Amino acid sequence: MIDAMPHLAVIRFGLGPRLNEPLPTDPRAWLAAQVTTAAPPPEGPSxxxxxxxxxxxxxxxxxxxxxxxxxxxxxxxxxxxxxxxxxxxxxxxxxxxxxxxxxxxxxxxxxxxxxxxxxxxxxxxxxxxxxxxxxxxxxxxxxxxxxxxxxxxxxxxxxxxxxxxxxxxxxxxxxxxxxxxxxxxxxxxxxxxxxxxxxxxxxxxxxxxxxxxxxxxxxxxxxxxxxxxxxxxxxxxxxxxxxxxxxxxxxxxxQQPATHRHLAVKLARHFVADDPPPGAVRRIEGALRDTDGDLGAVAAMLPTLEEAWAAPLSKLRPPKDWVLAVCRAMALPPERAEAAIGGMASLGQPLWSPPQPNGWPDTAEGWAAPEGLMRRVDWANTVSARGQQLDVRVVADAALGPLLRAETVTAVMRAGSVREALTLTFLSPEFMRR
Amino acid sequence: MMETCEGPRASRRGFLLGLAATLAVGPTRLAFARTEGDARLVVVILRGALDGLYAVQAYGDPAFAGLRGVLALPEPGQENGLLDLGGRFGLHPAMPSLHGLYAANEALVLHAVAGNYRTRSHFDAQDLLESGAGQRMTSGWLNRALAAVPNPEQARMGLAVGLGLPLLLQGPTPVGAYAPPGLERPAPDLVYRVAALQAPDPVLGPAFAEGMRARGFVAETLGPPGAPDRDQLNFPRLAGSAARLLAAPDGPRVAAMELGGWDTHAGQANRLPPLLRSLDEGLGALKTGLGDAWAKTAVLVVTEFGRTVRPNGNNGTDHGTGGVAFVLGGAVAGGRVVADWPGLGGDGLLENRDLAPTQHLRGVAKGLLRDHLKLPEAAVMAAFPRSAEAPALRGMVRG
Structure with missing residues (x-):
């Protein structure tokens, strides 16, 4: 059995593997280090x-x-x-x-x-x-x-x-x-x-x-x-x-218990499952209570939840995470950032523009609308046209590793073009989830 | 699915046949007899809470002008005045199409209406409005109602218009979806192969299959997609497209649409008229697009709650309770304002801030399911469980 932990870490807690970049050898330590040490923050106007x-x-x-x-x-x-x-x-x-x-x-x-x-x-x-x-x-x-x-x-x-x-x-x-x-x-x-x-x-x-x-x-x-x-x-x-x-x-x-509870449910729903496991919710809630709302402690604790590592991948990637994962899987250069922004907009999740103050949905039912899924094919097919130089088998392996299903490999290898093969990879159920 | 991936062409056909069979033979739909007639029902959800007293102003109430202040428009007949609805109420002048339907006895205005909840949270209220129950359910009342209607072969009975699938139409009964194209479309063959990959996934499989079905159907009815248009998601155009799909003989019979932006906490007199105009044009587009089928159509326009009677500190309004709903269409016995008016003066306001609700939104919807779609009582009850306090409103439909 090949160890799926590195892929799970990058997919569940990250934005998906970026082509040609190594996966973390110690996924838990990799996540913990991100909590304790922050890269320089982005710059921009005040x-x-x-x-x-x-x-x-x-x-x-x-x-x-x-x-x-x-x-x-x-x-x-x-x-x-x-x-x-x-x-x-x-x-x-x-x-x-x-x-x-x-x-x-x-x-x-x-x-x-x-x-x-x-x-x-x-x-x-x-x-x-x-x-x-x-x-x-x-x-x-x-x-x-x-x-x-x-x-x-x-x-x-x-x-x-x-x-x-x-x-x-x-x-x-x-x-x-x-x-x-x-x-x-x-x-x-x-x-x-x-x-x-x-x-x-x-x-x-x-x-x-x-x-x-x-x-x-x-x-x-x-x-x-x-x-x-x-x-x-x-x-x-x-x-x-x-x-x-x-x-x-x-x-x-x-510091109210109801606030801790509310945050715990949302965090568990985001990082673990649409129906948050009660045990995970209790542990996050307890961490918030015991540390007086220390978000660093909570961030360090989330990857220690057993439930967060359970396979198969259960969360549907919303358009934001899916588009970013596709761009990273193709190693799209940062100069093509507009492609990601445009993709999010055409799939119904324009950056920084949720329709209501409760933000974007965080469950599969919020993003599994039929036409929304069809548009993912349209968009993946468009962006895949830029990937002619890629080795599709390498892309699929890098993106999903042991999570890649045999059916997907078969479909990808039978595809008539690189473009189609990439589209099929990105539309496979395992790539659509995190 | 491996065995269906053997030769590309034959497998695709086989796969699609299998898919169609699974989706068409649901156990629930076979339990009901075919309903009479050919009725169309469109539900329009206004998200964010429309100020009902702004859209339909109770100028005949002696307390109205004083309480509403800057939000009270001139009475009918005056310059920029309200469009009269029979002497006590006036429609906002940005809604001439709706007023025309009212004058033609094809539109009902329901006032001082509210759902079976008293939360002033948009999100709770929208969930309950769409669930049709006392607590949030995982399906919507319109989806549960559809379980009682037989599906035609080619298209789903229900149609979600726009990019999303509102809770109102989520549930066990498969529904269609339509939104205008925005991107270049891949070859159909590739889409079939994607569908085969997704088929085993319990969430993605059925949704994707429905997306394909909807596009196939749309192509037949509306013709091939034209060039992408920035404006195609605007409400009147979307309504026109939905109407043409609903008008098709083998098209869907029930559609849900949504229009947001009604949460006017500030500067309401500037922000609402363009929205009301867009809604009004959309309602007009429904009538035009439905053509002869308009005579068999009822459109229900609802919002999650009304807003405070007094303007807030910013000439806007905060979250309230009682509000307005509209029922219109060729099948509607209109030309009336239906209200048990609670009055705005004295102790008339709920908690001294909101229009007091005196009729049930669920009763309005139940009346349409029963009298317009002619659903059996059991189906109406399944759509609106434990709703005895909200009996089906009678007399909304001709006949």
């Missing part, structure tokens, strides 16, 4: 720089009678950030870390479907998610919630305390959106048993936190004149008014 670019775009447009005089400054920012995203994953030396980044980006979804958020998402990943990847969940929650991208996406930047000076002057008021999604999606989940009253009170706590989008500091600001005065009551606790209260509530929510 959120303030993106907001300044947006501000300049708006000024130009207004000066030009309402139509943009040329290409907006934010367009190359978005394009470069997306390219960098794909390039990093096509050649990742720490693919487990990239998977964790993508997991938390989806947990704390901000979406480019919102034009006022779109240009900030690269900065959001760099500033709110990556620094806390192996840090405290509470710190990531605070960083994500207060990031301009999140405040803008979920409308907190315009939520005003009705009894605050600004609320009294402008007759404007609360917007519940961020408060509700933090409780429902980012922390407790509905199983946590909060009420509409808790949502409203939390929305009041969050008032004042806004984004200076058209002026210095082009970043998150606290506007005391918009903060709702008076005590607020959430989940049976009382908080005094003030700038500190929002972070206090977030840190309180981060």
């Amino acid at each position: 959120v303030s720089e993106t907001l300044k670019a947006r501000d300049a775009d708006i000024r130009d447009r207004d000066a030009n009678g309402g139509t943009p005089p040329g290409q907006a400054r934010v367009v190359p920012i978005i394009r470069a950030d997306q390219r960098a995203w794909a390039e990093r994953r096509l050649t990742a030396t720490q693919p487990y870390r990239e998977r964790l980044v993508d997991f938390w980006m989806n947990h704390f979804t901000v979406s480019g479907r919102n034009g006022g958020t779109r240009f900030m998402i690269g900065a959001y990943e760099r500033e709110a998610i990556r620094p806390h990847l192996t840090g405290r969940f509470a710190d990531m929650l605070v960083a994500a919630t207060f990031h301009p991208a999140m405040l803008n996406y979920l409308n907190a930047n315009t939520s005003i305390g009705p009894n605050s000076p600004a609320g009294q002057r402008n007759r404007r008021g609360l917007n519940e959106n961020l408060a509700r999604e933090v409780l429902e999606l980012h922390t407790l989940s509905p199983a946590g048993g909060y009420t509409q009253g808790d949502v409203t009170e939390f929305a009041k706590v969050l008032t004042g936190w806004s984004v200076a989008e058209r002026a210095e500091p082009f970043n998150t600001v606290f506007r005391p004149q918009a903060h709702e005065p008076g005590q607020k009551h959430i989940l049976g606790r009382t908080w005094d008014a003030g700038q500190e209260s929002a972070e206090q509530v977030l840190r309180f929510l981060a």
Whole structure:
């Protein structure tokens, strides 16, 4: 029996093998090392720089009678950030870390479907998610919630305390959106048993936190004149008014057992199985509880779950992971990053653009739609046209090793062209899964 | 599958025949008699929660204008005013097609309606709306209802329109899928071989086979795919294509479509009109595309819940409860607003914030399954288990 562990490690916890690159000889140590030591983080514009670019775009447009005089400054920012995203994953030396980044980006979804958020998402990943990847969940929650991208996406930047000076002057008021999604999606989940009253009170706590989008500091600001005065009551606790209260509530929510449970279920679903094994959920939950939400401890623990190594591969690769796996299996050079970005879009998972705040689905049923699968053939057939120089048997072996089925080998070897053989490899059920 | 991979051509044929046989002879569908008539049902899900009081404004309620503030439009007859729906309610002026159907007695407006849940979570509410039950199920009510309808030979009864398969149509009954092409398509022969590879996979096998079936059918009905078009996933065009598939004599009979973007927490008066216009054009495209089959069609337009009656701090609205639904089509006894109006003044609002629901969304859907698709009572109950509190709404369909 050939050892499947190296392939399982790279497929389950990574982005799939990259052609002509060696597999880890000690898969567990390879994963553990990615948790303890981080490669240099990606570079890119700060959120303030993106907001300044947006501000300049708006000024130009207004000066030009309402139509943009040329290409907006934010367009190359978005394009470069997306390219960098794909390039990093096509050649990742720490693919487990990239998977964790993508997991938390989806947990704390901000979406480019919102034009006022779109240009900030690269900065959001760099500033709110990556620094806390192996840090405290509470710190990531605070960083994500207060990031301009999140405040803008979920409308907190315009939520005003009705009894605050600004609320009294402008007759404007609360917007519940961020408060509700933090409780429902980012922390407790509905199983946590909060009420509409808790949502409203939390929305009041969050008032004042806004984004200076058209002026210095082009970043998150606290506007005391918009903060709702008076005590607020959430989940049976009382908080005094003030700038500190929002972070206090977030840190309180981060350590609730319901939050740990919710995160444990999502992590187990992502890395183990659509129906998370209860034992795995309990162990992740226990790790979160015992370490006060240390995401590094959790990241180190996930590869130690026996369930995570069970064969056969059970998770369906969503378009993002499947497209990246195809590109890596063909050793597509980073200069062709646009191919990956375009593939994700044509398969219904455009980068950084989930339709709703709950992010992309993380189960097979969310991605096994008939037409979506047919489009995978279309796309694989298109990209495989660039692989004429490849030895198909080598590609299939490198991508799947002992996981490759005899039926797939037969079909691949009988194919009439390299292009068809590659398409068949990438559409085999074992390649579609992780 | 190894034995079917022996000679490429013969094996492919054999494989496909075997596949068709497996899919066509399901045990459940044989248990039901063929239903009468040739009825078409289209369900449109508006994801994100449409503000029902914005689309259909209760201008006749004395408390309406005061509560709604900037979201109240001028009354019918005034400049940019509402389109009148009989004296108390007015339709948003971005929906002239729907208003035309209403005037032709082909559209019903159901107001102060809600599902059997009181969550203000989009995601829970959409799951329950589509499950049709008190808790999330792994199948949708429309899929379970389809178990009672016999499948024609060439096409699935149910059709998911768009790239995804909504929970509404997920379940044991195989359904078709259609989305316009976006990429160059490989030779059919290659697709057959991919299908053979995927066939043993319990999830991918059936889904892939259905994708092939849908494309084959689509090619026959709509002609070969043209050049990729950036705009082809827009709702009116998708609705037009779906309508033409539904109109085909051997085409699907039930379709589900979705349109997102209704979660208007800010600047609602700017954000909703283009969406309402897109919905309205799509509804018009359904009628045009269905042609003669429109007379046998009912379209149900639903959303997960309504929104707060008062605008929030950003001239938007937050998640609420009671909202609006539409039922339209040539088979519909329309021209009425169906509402047990709870009133907005006094203590009329639910929790002093939401439109109080006074009729059941499940009852509306049950009424269409029973009176329009003419499904037996047992099939309606399978679609909507434990729904005694929501009796099937009567009188929505002509006849």
